[in-house]
Amino acid sequence: MCRIGLAVALALSLILAPLGAEAQQTKVPTIGVLVVESSGSERFRRLFRESMRELGYVEGQNVRFEFRSDQQVSRLPDLAAELVRRKVEIIVTWFTPAARAAKQATPDIPIVMALAGNPVETGLVSSLSRPGGNVTGMAGVGAELAGKCVELIREMVPSGHRVAALANASDPFSKPFLEQIRLAGAASGTTIQPIMIHGTEELEPAFSAMEKERPAAVVVQPSLPTKRAAELAVRHRIPAVSIVRGMVDEGGLMSYGVDEADAYRRAAVFVDKILKGAKPADLPVEQPTKFELVINLKTAKALGLTIPQTFLQRADQVIQ
Numbered sequence: 001m002c003r004i005g006l007a008v009a010l011a012l013s014l015i016l017a018p019l020g021a022e023a024q025q026t027k028v029p030t031i032g033v034l035v036v037e038s039s040g041s042e043r044f045r046r047l048f049r050e051s052m053r054e055l056g057y058v059e060g061q062n063v064r065f066e067f068r069s070d071q072q073v074s075r076l077p078d079l080a081a082e083l084v085r086r087k088v089e090i091i092v093t094w095f096t097p098a099a100r101a102a103k104q105a106t107p108d109i110p111i112v113m114a115l116a117g118n119p120v121e122t123g124l125v126s127s128l129s130r131p132g133g134n135v136t137g138m139a140g141v142g143a144e145l146a147g148k149c150v151e152l153i154r155e156m157v158p159s160g161h162r163v164a165a166l167a168n169a170s171d172p173f174s175k176p177f178l179e180q181i182r183l184a185g186a187a188s189g190t191t192i193q194p195i196m197i198h199g200t201e202e203l204e205p206a207f208s209a210m211e212k213e214r215p216a217a218v219v220v221q222p223s224l225p226t227k228r229a230a231e232l233a234v235r236h237r238i239p240a241v242s243i244v245r246g247m248v249d250e251g252g253l254m255s256y257g258v259d260e261a262d263a264y265r266r267a268a269v270f271v272d273k274i275l276k277g278a279k280p281a282d283l284p285v286e287q288p289t290k291f292e293l294v295i296n297l298k299t300a301k302a303l304g305l306t307i308p309q310t311f312l313q314r315a316d317q318v319i320q
Contacts, residue, residue, distance in 0.1 A: 254293070
């Protein structure tokens with residue numbers, strides 16, 4: 001009987017072994033995605049999924065996504081730790097606070113930045129050409145673009161000599177963000193009014209305070225609740241400007257930033273390379289090369305602002 005039982009067990013193991021091997025071969029990788037919930041986050045999710053699909057990754061068939069997001073930057077570390085516990089193959093991050101939270105959560109799981117401002121200065125990578133560690137991807141040039149926004153404001157409103165800057169106190173990107181805005185202000189003879197925001201509840205008092213000085217516009221850091229900022233800007237009749245186009249879709253006046261579809265497509269290429277065996281430390285960080293100027297003409301009319309026709313002609317898109 002023992003011999004018969006042993007023979008049966010052996011036969012079953014021979015039958016089931018190929019099935020087990022096949023299951024291992026067809027394991028579907030899980031990609032964790034950590035996002036700062038703000039202007040354009042839904043656009044990022046859509047464009048990133050589309051870019052992965054273009055590379056042959058069909059959600060539910062040969063790839064799975066675990067999305068985690070929060071508007072409060074302080075909650076991102078817990079979300080990053082949750083993705084680590086789920087043993088995802090890669091973590092894709094959107095914006096600097098998400099990349100920082102992911103890096104603090106794991107030194108091993110590859111992290112792909114789908115735009116993170118000044119990753120060398122904020123300590124995410126050692127250098128762009130040799131990132132080292134487990135982080136690579138797309139470096140945003142948001143700080144420089146924020147400075148460019150000041151220049152564009154002066155062109156759009158030549159009489160405006162004061163620009164406010166709303167910065168997110170809990171985002172390490174706020175330092176280079178404000179530095180570039182100050183430099184642009186000094187170069188153009190523009191007074192810069194920096195305002196640090198520690199929580200959503202501080203947005204409305206900040207706009208009320210702006211009314212006393214009446215700036216020509218306010219540049220809003222994208223990791224802030226930009227939809228709320230756009231609403232308050234229209235209410236207080238202060239043009240709101242951002243480096244992400246999502247804020248313009250939400251009612252802001254103008255954005256000047258990277259071509260997001262191109263940047264997220266490049267981020268997906270990083271994911272594809274890592275899934276095929278590449279190591280993040282060996283993949284140089286890339287910088288965006290395509291940019292776009294978007295203007296919301298409907299918002300301009302609501303603000304009673306006449307934008308010069310020559311300026312409108314420079315826009316890549318005008319929202320009527």
